[in-house]
Amino acid sequence: MEQRPRNPLHRLVPTLALAGVALAAWAAWLGWDQHRDVHPDGSTTGPYEAWQVLGLTATLLAPVIWAASRGHVPGAVIGTTTGLTIAAWTDWSDDSSGLFAVGVAMLTVGSLAATTTVSAITSALVRARRGGGPGSGPGLGRAGGLSAGGGS
Numbered sequence: 001m002e003q004r005p006r007n008p009l010h011r012l013v014p015t016l017a018l019a020g021v022a023l024a025a026w027a028a029w030l031g032w033d034q035h036r037d038v039h040p041d042g043s044t045t046g047p048y049e050a051w052q053v054l055g056l057t058a059t060l061l062a063p064v065i066w067a068a069s070r071g072h073v074p075g076a077v078i079g080t081t082t083g084l085t086i087a088a089w090t091d092w093s094d095d096s097s098g099l100f101a102v103g104v105a106m107l108t109v110g111s112l113a114a115t116t117t118v119s120a121i122t123s124a125l126v127r128a129r130r131g132g133g134p135g136s137g138p139g140l141g142r143a144g145g146l147s148a149g150g151g152s
Helices: 009-031 050-069 073-092 100-130
Strands: none
Touching: 009 050, 009 073, 050 073, 050 100, 073 100
């Protein structure tokens, strides 16, 4: 069985890299659009369009899958979620009502759920392809939950 080095940088670098990718993707897809659309009936929507959010999601899928397929499941989940949370907080914190914090919390929970699901599926598929059973290899422990270390 492959032994991973105990160097803390082995875990920190993917996490920081994915946080940076998430921040950059937010800036590229959502950060530039701060204009709300006013409709003829006076209602407003925005500032983001559906295609921008879908673009952000699709852009982040690749690095999350890449990291999870290489055994960096915690980095994929924590890094991406942290990057998106920081970006949303920074982008939305000028809201005087204070409700931006609710939006940031919802984004954080949604990002955690989505990245955990994608990472777990990716890790399981990689293990199955390599011939390992459930719970073998990095990323998922015996109970199928996230673990910081290797397999069971």
